[in-house]
Structure formats: C-alpha cells, structure tokens
Amino acid sequence: MADLVVPALGESITEAVVSRWLKNVGDAVAQDEPVVDLETDKITVQLPSPVAGTLTNRTVAEGATVKVGDVVGFVVAGTVAARPPVAAPVAVAAPVAVAAPVAVAVAVAAPVAAPAPAPAAAIDEDALLRLPPSQRRLARERGELPHDVPAAPPPRASAPPAPPPTIHPGDEVVTMSPLRKRIAERLVQAQHESASLTTFNEVDMTAVMELRAKHKDAFEKAHGVKLGFMSFFVKACVSAAKAFPGINAEVAGDQIIYKKHYDFGIAVQTPKGLVVPVLRGCDGLDFAGVERGIAALADKARTGKLAIADLTGGTFSISNGGIYGSMMSTPLLNYPQTGILGMHNIVKRPMVVGDAIAIRPVMYLALTYDHRVVDGREAVSFLVAVKDRLEAPDRLLLGL
Numbered sequence: 393m394a395d396l397v398v399p400a401l402g403e404s405i406t407e408a409v410v411s412r413w414l415k416n417v418g419d420a421v422a423q424d425e426p427v428v429d430l431e432t433d434k435i436t437v438q439l440p441s442p443v444a445g446t447l448t449n450r451t452v453a454e455g456a457t458v459k460v461g462d463v464v465g466f467v468v469a470g471t472v473a474a475r476p477p478v479a480a481p482v483a484v485a486a487p488v489a490v491a492a493p494v495a496v497a498v499a500v501a502a503p504v505a506a507p508a509p510a511p512a513a514a515i516d517e518d519a520l521l522r523l524p525p526s527q528r529r530l531a532r533e534r535g536e537l538p539h540d541v542p543a544a545p546p547p548r549a550s551a552p553p554a555p556p557p558t559i560h561p562g563d564e565v566v567t568m569s570p571l572r573k574r575i576a577e578r579l580v581q582a583q584h585e586s587a588s589l590t591t592f593n594e595v596d597m598t599a600v601m602e603l604r605a606k607h608k609d610a611f612e613k614a615h616g617v618k619l620g621f622m623s624f625f626v627k628a629c630v631s632a633a634k635a636f637p638g639i640n641a642e643v644a645g646d647q648i649i650y651k652k653h654y655d656f657g658i659a660v661q662t663p664k665g666l667v668v669p670v671l672r673g674c675d676g677l678d679f680a681g682v683e684r685g686i687a688a689l690a691d692k693a694r695t696g697k698l699a700i701a702d703l704t705g706g707t708f709s710i711s712n713g714g715i716y717g718s719m720m721s722t723p724l725l726n727y728p729q730t731g732i733l734g735m736h737n738i739v740k741r742p743m744v745v746g747d748a749i750a751i752r753p754v755m756y757l758a759l760t761y762d763h764r765v766v767d768g769r770e771a772v773s774f775l776v777a778v779k780d781r782l783e784a785p786d787r788l789l790l791g792l
Contacts (some may be wrong), residue, residue: 394443394553396465405700407459408432409569415447421467429696431569435667435703436696445469455567484547497734498569571638586643590722591771595779597738597753600624602783605777615680621735622658623682625710625778627788629733630654630675632777633708638766639731639759639774640707648765657706657726658686660693661716667693668726670706714738714755723760730765731776 401408411431415421426438427447441447449466452458519537531537532786558564568576582588604619633640633654642649654675657668671677671688677685692698709726714733723734734757741754757778761771781787 393448393465394441394445394469395463396427396439396441396462396467398430398439398460399437400460401430401700405432405460408437408458410452410454410456410458410464411436411569413450413454417450418448419447421445421447422598423565427467430458435698435700438696438758439464441467443467443469474716531663534659561764574584578727579724582725586725586727586730588725588760589771590758590760591768591770591775592759593757593772593775593779595755595757595782596743597621597755597782600782600785601738601753611680615684616684617680619679620683620686622686622710622712623679624782624785624788625733625735626656626658626671626674626677626682626686627679628778628781629710630783631788632774632784633731634675635777636766636770636774638706638770639761641765642707643730643762643764644728651707653707655707657709657729658689659709659711660690661780662693662696667698667703668706668711669693669698669702670704672705702779708732710735720756720758722758723764724791725760730762731771731774732760 397753398408409432410428412429413427414429421427421441421444423442424440427441428439428450430437430439439619445468447465448468448699449477450464451466452462452464459462519602527538604621604624608619611617632699638648640651640654642651653673655670655672656674657670659668669692671682671685671689676684689698689702692702706726706729708729709723711723711731711732712735713721713723714735718736719739720736721734723732725732736756737757738753738755740751742749743754744750744754745752757775759771759775759778761770761774766774
C-alpha cells in the first residue's frame with residue numbers, strides 16, 4: 393500500500409487546502425496520475441499516485457487544510473479492487489498525532505549556595521523611566537527616587553473589539569482561499585511597508601495599432617504566435633528602465649538593490665484570482681519571444697500548472713486592466729518591487745495634433761512607484777520615456 397503524502401510545496405509554504413479530489417474511493421489510478429488538487433497560497437498543485445492500483449481511502453475531505461508530510465489517502469498497488477459497498481470513510485480534518493511517551497525528569501539536588509548579600513532597595517522602574525537620563529543615573533547610584541517624579545500617564549483605553557458582521561438571509565459566506573488570503577496580505581504589506589505614489593500620462597496608440605495591423609498576419613505566420621500590444625509595452629518598459637534604474641529595483645533593509653536583469657511580472661486573471669507570473673530576461677527577448685513567453689505563462693496560469701519558480705523573482709510588473717474595460721486605475725505595488733505599470737482601455741478621443749484637432753486612439757497609463765527609491769522627477773521621466781517609445785515604435789525596433 394502506498395501513501396499519498398503532501399510533498400514539499402516550495403520555499404515558505406508549509407500548508408495547503410485540499411481543493412478537489414480527482415478520484416473516488418475504489419477508482420483505478422495509473423502511476424503518476426493526478427489524484428487530488430492541493431491549493432496553496434501561491435499555486436495549485438496536483439498530487440500524483442506513486443504506484444498503479446486502486447484508491448482505497450481518502451483521509452481528508454475537500455476544503456481541509458493539510459501540512460507538508462501529511463498523508464491524505466492510500467493507494468493499493470496491483471489489480472483494481474472492488475468498490476466498497478459503504479460510503480467513503482468519514483473525512484478527518486488532519487492526521488491525528490500520537491502522543492509521545494512522557495519523559496520522567498529526575499530531580500538532582502543542587503549544592504547549597506552561600507547566602508547572598510541583602511539586595512539594595514528596589515526602585516520603581518516605571519517611575520525611573522519617567523525621569524530624564526541624568527536624574528535616572530543619580531537615582532540608580534543613590535538607590536532612591538527624587539521627590540518630584542513626574543506623574544504616570546493614565547492607562548490608555550483599549551479599543552473595543554470590532555462588531556461581528558451582519559449576515560442577512562440569502563447572503564453567501566465563503567471562506568477565503570489560500571491564494572486570496574495571500575493576495576490580501578501582500579496588498580496590505582505593500583501599503584504599509586512602501587511609500588507608494590502614482591503618476592499618470594496618456595499615449596497615442598496610433599503608430600502601434602497601425603504597425604500591428606500591417607504586420608500581424610505575417611508575424612503570426614512566421615512565429616506561430618499573435619502579435620499583441622503587451623510585447624510593445626514590455627520592450628518600452630525595458631528601454632525606459634535602463635534609463636531610469638530606480639524603477640527596476642528593490643529595497644532590502646537600508647539598502648537599495650538596483651537590478652541589472654529585467655524579469656517582468658505580467659498580471660494574469662485566473663478563476664481563483666490574480667496571479668503575476670514572471671517573464672524572465674525581457675531585455676534579451678525579441679517581440680516574438682515576449683509574445684510566446686506571455687502566452688505560455690497565461691496558459692499555465694489558466695490550467696493551474698504554474699510552479700513556485702514562475703511566481704518569484706520579478707523586478708517590475710505590468711497589469712492590463714484595459715482588457716476588462718478599465719479607463720483609469722492606481723495599481724498597487726507587487727512588493728518588494730519599486731514599480732508597476734497599469735495599462736487601460738483604448739478609447740478614441742479628440743487630441744491636438746500639430747495645430748488641428750484629430751480623433752486618436754488613446755490609452756491612459758498609470759505608474760505606481762516606491763517613493764523611498766524613486767523621486768517624482770524619475771517616475772514622470774520613466775513614464776514619458778514609455779510614452780515616447782510607444783508613439784514611435786520604430787525606436788523599439790532599433791533598440792533606442
């Protein structure tokens with residue numbers, strides 16, 4: 393009989409939720425065939441059967457939290473066993489730990505110590521801390537407090553507990569998934585541990601849209617992938633980040649790490665929430681390489697096949713709320729990164745072109761940055777550099 397054991401799930405991940413059993417008790421399973429989905433705070437992984445045989449027991453129910461090393465079921469190797477006539481055994485929330493034998497401590501008599509000298513008169517430490525440093529030193533030397541010790545401040549009243557939420561009939565209450573809880577924690581962390589600020593600009597997408605329309609069919613035929621807008625933005629951000637390196641950086645304690653590699657997180661919406669897989673080496677990719685890399689990451693995200701390595705180590709992020717119709721937003725930093733670009737929908741708007749009014753496809757851009765590293769001049773200049781490269785995309789093709 394082989395155990396189905398929760399494997400190591402990656403650095404800092406110690407538990408998961410059994411999100412879905414793929415096999416019922418009595419079902420035949422092949423070796424390495426997925427048996428159960430485990431959802432962590434970052435990814436969903438499938439636990440395969442170590443042997444070919446029959447699933448004979450499921451020791452945890454869907455929705456239960458398990459830890460690395462826990463046994464969640466058993467597979468009997470060999471021929472398929474008959475399905476048991478009774479229902480599957482009652483699910484246990486977690487394996488029951490067997491108590492270890494109680495160790496009996498043997499007391500050993502210690503040698504009798506010599507009588508200690510009588511202690512000095514105790515000084516009220518709370519009152520001592522209310523004195524200035526010079527008086528505090530004298531009080532310790534004399535063993536007594538002066539007569540004019542400042543009065544202690546009244547105790548601060550504790551905040552009343554938050555009232556429980558009001559749940560009306562018909563309301564649906566759903567427990568946060570590990571992924572959703574982790575997203576919430578990271579967003580709150582970004583708000584508390586960085587000095588984030590957002591700056592905005594607009595970009596005339598005429599040149600990009602004309603270039604894309606002109607070459608998209610030939611591009612897809614030559615490279616086997618569609619030419620989207622994201623490759624233009626990735627290449628524009630790489631070029632601008634090289635000119636303004638604070639955007640591609642990280643704060644570590646009292647140090648700033650200016651990254652010389654360009655591994656961009658590309659936000660992808662999945663049925664379980666927003667994830668930001670990392671497209672690595674963006675500076676060394678051409679347009680086709682960027683499009684292929686993004687398509688591969690998006691497919692892995694939608695099918696739940698992202699690995700821990702796909703989600704860590706990003707140096708900058710790009711989020712495209714425009715695909716959902718967003719006109720303007722203030723994206724939140726993907727901590728500890730110092731910059732994130734928000735793309736939005738493309739809308740025809742009147743613009744001044746030369747000395748005339750023309751209708752142009754316009755996108756609003758938003759850059760959120762960590763003000764501890766990036767000042768306003770650098771942030772605005774970065775966004776203007778992105779705008780300039782998108783409005784003249786031939787600069788990207790020439791590496792300018």
